[in-house]
Amino acid sequence: xxxxxxxxxxxxxxxxxxxxxxxxxxxxxxxxxxxxxxxxxxxxxxxxxxxxxxxxxxxxxxxxxxxxxxxxxxxxxxxxxxxxxxxxxxxxxxxxxxxxxxxxxxxxxxxxxxxxxxxxxxxxxxxxxxxxxxxxxxx
Amino acid sequence: xxxxxxxxxxxxxxxxxxxxxxxxxxxxxxxxxxxxxxxxxxxxxxxxxxxxxxxxxxxxxxxxxxxxxxxxxxxxxxxxxxxxxxxxxxxxxxxxxxxxxxxxxxxxxxxxxxxxxxxxxxxxxxxxxxxxxxxxxxxxxxxxxxxxxxxxxxxxxxxxxxxxxxxxxxxxxxxxxxxxxxxxxxxxxxxxxxxxxxxxxxxxxxxxxxxxxxxxxxxxxxxxxxxxxxxxxxx
Numbered sequence: 367x368x369x370x371x372x373x374x375x376x377x378x379x380x381x382x383x384x385x386x387x388x389x390x391x392x393x394x395x396x397x398x399x400x401x402x403x404x405x406x407x408x409x410x411x412x413x414x415x416x417x418x419x420x421x422x423x424x425x426x427x428x429x430x431x432x433x434x435x436x437x438x439x440x441x442x443x444x445x446x447x448x449x450x451x452x453x454x455x456x457x458x459x460x461x462x463x464x465x466x467x468x469x470x471x472x473x474x475x476x477x478x479x480x481x482x483x484x485x486x487x488x489x490x491x492x493x494x495x496x497x498x499x500x501x502x503x504x505x
Numbered sequence: 506x507x508x509x510x511x512x513x514x515x516x517x518x519x520x521x522x523x524x525x526x527x528x529x530x531x532x533x534x535x536x537x538x539x540x541x542x543x544x545x546x547x548x549x550x551x552x553x554x555x556x557x558x559x560x561x562x563x564x565x566x567x568x569x570x571x572x573x574x575x576x577x578x579x580x581x582x583x584x585x586x587x588x589x590x591x592x593x594x595x596x597x598x599x600x601x602x603x604x605x606x607x608x609x610x611x612x613x614x615x616x617x618x619x620x621x622x623x624x625x626x627x628x629x630x631x632x633x634x635x636x637x638x639x640x641x642x643x644x645x646x647x648x649x650x651x652x653x654x655x656x657x658x659x660x661x662x663x664x665x666x667x668x669x670x671x672x673x674x675x676x677x678x679x680x681x682x683x684x685x686x687x688x689x690x691x692x693x694x695x696x697x698x699x700x701x702x703x704x705x706x707x708x709x710x711x712x713x714x715x716x717x718x719x720x721x722x723x724x725x726x727x728x729x730x731x732x733x734x735x736x737x738x739x740x
Contacts (some may be wrong), residue, residue, distance in 0.1 A: 375584045379665060386669050402682040403627035424682060459621030469684055486620045491689040494699035495546030
């Protein structure tokens with residue numbers, strides 16, 4: 367139905383897309399460690415060694431773990447499998463709360479202690495009016 | 506080399522369309538803004554800053570949608586040698602770029618009170634920034650090679666390269682740990698956004714789509730007039 371040239375051009379674009387997808391896939395796969403924005407406590411546990419490079423860890427702020435003393439705030443980041451204690455002095459975002467997502471940037475002392483230099487609150491994908499949240503709580 | 510199309514016939518429709526599109530756009534935008542800014546509830550957690558979402562999310566959707574359409578048209582235009590497809594792509598690109606920038610800027614404005622930072626080099630945000638660069642690359646290619654038949658091949662290649670980025674943007678939040686939250690609106694599974702917030706979001710998306718259509722029609726008419734002025738009524 368179509369001429370030879372049309373088929374060739376189709377094949378040409380198809381090949382470009384194929385090669386490109388594979389290349390990008392391989393690049394992203396090999397760079398996975400750098401593509402992720404933060405590591406979970408479980409991923410930190412499996413680290414081979416701790417260096418003094420700045421990293422980010424993320425997870426949920428464990429319920430009833432936030433402790434404020436003097437100018438320091440201490441809390442536990444959990445992914446419900448492993449936990450890391452975080453110590454931080456500085457400004458915390460408004461949405462930082464127990465049971466909510468958090469990303470902390472800083473340095474690992476050891477695999478269960480983290481000195482944060484910056485705290486970011488992670489927002490989840492749930493959007494609802496306050497009344498609905500109340501109704502959900504009561505259920 | 507390119508198939509014939511008759512600008513006069515198309516022009517008789519597209520030259521009259523903008524005023525109607527403008528009218529519908531203004532009506533839908535008014536409804537959308539009233540819903541989004543006044544009638545819709547505040548969020549249980551982020552309170553009123555949720556309203557930024559009604560601009561941010563539609564803008565991101567439209568910019569991704571336009572890039573996909575441009576790519577499809579450019580590749581089809583390249584394979585079947587349809588010049589008209591390239592003119593449509595060229596006329597669509599500017600509004601795609603504008604909405605892409607709007608998505609990044611509003612995301613930044615939302616990020617400061619919510620996350621505590623204006624910018625994060627996470628996978629979603631970085632891949633959206635790459636999309637802006639592809640839009641710019643595409644438009645610059647038209648500026649440089651606009652009066653040369655090379656432009657069709659070059660823009661087809663640019664969009665083919667850029668389209669790889671689109672699924673990466675979409676799935677970045679599922680594949681990797683990102684600061685950006687995963688999708689709230691899902692077609693196949695249950696959405697995690699309350700229905701009272703979903704409606705304004707969809708109305709705003711319709712308004713932005715109409716705005717893109719309006720800008721597209723204006724740009725496209727300009728292209729057709731340019732062809733007319735060259736004294737050709739066929740290409």
